[in-house]
Amino acid sequence: MRNSGLTKLFHPPLERLFSFPPTMKAPSTPTIARVTAREAGSLAALARDSFLETYGGRTDPDNLRLYVDTHLTDERIRTELETPGFDFQLARLADEPAGYLKLRRDRRPKGIPEGNCLQVERIYVLRRFQGSGIGSTLMDIALRSARDAGDSVVWLQVWAQNAEAIGFYQSKGFRIYETAAFEFGNERTEDFLMRFDIPY
Numbered sequence: 001m002r003n004s005g006l007t008k009l010f011h012p013p014l015e016r017l018f019s020f021p022p023t024m025k026a027p028s029t030p031t032i033a034r035v036t037a038r039e040a041g042s043l044a045a046l047a048r049d050s051f052l053e054t055y056g057g058r059t060d061p062d063n064l065r066l067y068v069d070t071h072l073t074d075e076r077i078r079t080e081l082e083t084p085g086f087d088f089q090l091a092r093l094a095d096e097p098a099g100y101l102k103l104r105r106d107r108r109p110k111g112i113p114e115g116n117c118l119q120v121e122r123i124y125v126l127r128r129f130q131g132s133g134i135g136s137t138l139m140d141i142a143l144r145s146a147r148d149a150g151d152s153v154v155w156l157q158v159w160a161q162n163a164e165a166i167g168f169y170q171s172k173g174f175r176i177y178e179t180a181a182f183e184f185g186n187e188r189t190e191d192f193l194m195r196f197d198i199p200y
Ligand SMILES: CC(C)(COP(=O)(O)OP(=O)(O)OC[C@H]1O[C@@H](n2cnc3c(N)ncnc32)[C@H](O)[C@@H]1OP(=O)(O)O)[C@@H](O)C(=O)NCCC(=O)NCCS
Pocket: 054, 122, 123, 124, 125, 126, 129, 130, 131, 132, 133, 134, 135, 136, 137, 157, 158, 159, 162, 163, 164, 165, 166, 167, 168, 171
């Protein structure tokens, strides 16, 4: 039986479903691995690039530079990598650093007086890699890590004006429960505290 136009519409040739035009790269799965102190330099470069990309043009440039030069230096990140209780996970796509996750266990936020808790201190994906599931994969790692450790809550602090990130966190089941101040360079910004209660 010859293919009718309708049949072709619903049954496009397999090569059309699975091939990509020459200018488009086939999507690949990110690889995620814990970062070691030896990789401090490349992690710090990714941390600076993704931070500047996220907040550049949305905040005072001097404060932005001050924050980056204080908190995202190679030395600072190397020290954190060597500190127990800190965990950095790096996502690579086609071998390129694409995003990272920073977890820590040394802090307790206001409003969570008891129970073990895990902080997602940073989760950043470079803009050109956003929307392809890397943030979700990193967040899955955070939630799995909390569950494996028997934590009751995962919490995070987010700039109140970062609506995209807040939407992402809400889509993962986090809820805003408090406000908090954040020292950003020479200014104090208003942040939200968000929490995810681990169901057991
Ligand atoms: C927030 C961020 C980490 C998400 O990572 P990502 O790789 O782009 O996210 P994903 O591709 O995994 O998409 C995640 C899911 O969240 C949802 N989502 C993303 N943004 C959303 C929004 N604004 N509102 C609602 N849902 C949203 C998507 O629909 C998607 O859902 P699905 O998996 O059901 O389709 C990333 O966009 C980022 O790095 N942003 C800039 C840095 C930043 O602001 N970090 C947070 C600092 S506190």
